[in-house]
Amino acid sequence: MLNLVKSCKKLKYLKLFNCSLSDEVLAQFTGERQARLEFLGVKYHREQKFVRDISSDAWKRLGECSPRLCVSLVFDYTCETGDTAKAMKPEIPVVELRLDSYTVAYQEIFQAARYYSKSLEKFIVFTRPPSEEVNDAIMFLSSRCKKLKSLHVFCILKTETIKKVFAAHPCLEEDGHYTLKDTYEIGPWADEEHLKR
Numbered sequence: 001m002l003n004l005v006k007s008c009k010k011l012k013y014l015k016l017f018n019c020s021l022s023d024e025v026l027a028q029f030t031g032e033r034q035a036r037l038e039f040l041g042v043k044y045h046r047e048q049k050f051v052r053d054i055s056s057d058a059w060k061r062l063g064e065c066s067p068r069l070c071v072s073l074v075f076d077y078t079c080e081t082g083d084t085a086k087a088m089k090p091e092i093p094v095v096e097l098r099l100d101s102y103t104v105a106y107q108e109i110f111q112a113a114r115y116y117s118k119s120l121e122k123f124i125v126f127t128r129p130p131s132e133e134v135n136d137a138i139m140f141l142s143s144r145c146k147k148l149k150s151l152h153v154f155c156i157l158k159t160e161t162i163k164k165v166f167a168a169h170p171c172l173e174e175d176g177h178y179t180l181k182d183t184y185e186i187g188p189w190a191d192e193e194h195l196k197r
Contacts, residue, residue, distance in 0.1 A: 001025050009034055015041035015072075018087070023058040030065040037066045044087060046078035059091040070119075072096040077126070084108055090115040098124040109137035113144040122150040124195055130156040142168045152179035152195055 001020040005011060005028045012035050021042060029037045063069060071092050075084045077100045084099065085108060094116040099105050105127040112120065123141065127134060135158050142148065142165045151165065151172055159182040165172065172178040177197040179190045 002028060005029065005034075011035060012038045014039070016043075018042050018044045021054060022052065023055050026054065026058040026062045030061050036068065037062065038068050039070050039072070041072040041074070043074040043076065044079050044084070045076055046080060046083070053086060054089075056089050056091050059089055063091060063093055069093050070095040072098075074098040074100070076100050077102050081105070081108070085111060088112065088115060092116075093119045095119055096122040100124075100126045102126050102128060104128075104131075104133075106131065106133040106137040109134070109141055113137070113141035117144040117146070119147065120145040121147050123148065124150075124152040124154075126154040128155055135161045139164055148172070149175070150177040150197055152190060153181075154179065154189060156181055156184055158182060 001016065002022070002025050005014075005025055014037065028034060071094050073088065073092070073094055073096070075087070075098065079101070081101070081103065084101070088094075088097075088108065088111055092115075094112075097112055097116065097120060099108055101108070105125055109125060109127075112123065120141075123145070134153075134155055138153055138157060139161055142151070148169050149171060151169070157180055162180045162182055165178075165180065175197070179194070181189060
């Protein structure tokens with residue numbers, strides 16, 4: 001990947017698996033002759049958990065050199081909770097975050113709300129079981145992330161939680177860019193096309 005970035009000086013849009021990303025790759029995007037990166041999508045797999053973690057300093061330098069950078073982070077169902085929390089760093093300008101955990105994930109939701117309150121526009125989470133903690137985490141995220149335009153929660157929520165989310169972000173209900181359920185329904189609740197909104 002490093003050789004590709006070195007060769008493609010005009011590269012502004014990149015999607016890759018985390019195993020292909022490194023401090024050296026991010027540093028290459030900060031070079032004087034390199035185009036400023038505008039979008040970076042990173043997907044994480046458990047099989048790649050032994051890959052060296054990207055440092056906070058590398059993310060910070062990239063953000064300073066690429067002020068228009070938008071980052072998408074996707075953690076698939078194989079990722080362990082600790083690895084997800086470790087990869088989510090406050091220096092990353094995350095616009096889109098997807099947690100396909102299918103396990104308890106409320107701590108990661110709270111973490112996302114604290115770290116990405118100024119940038120997060122789209123959040124997708126598959127978590128279980130329904131709990132007070134999940135409801136509290138979603139309300140906290142909704143109250144903190146003022147730019148939120150799309151919210152898909154694949155876990156039963158309280159009716160009151162959904163009402164508070166819509167009150168904080170009326171555009172979600174108006175535009176239909178949400179998946180929020182207060183009663184169980186046989187799936188799928190939404191297809192991938194809906195989640196692209």
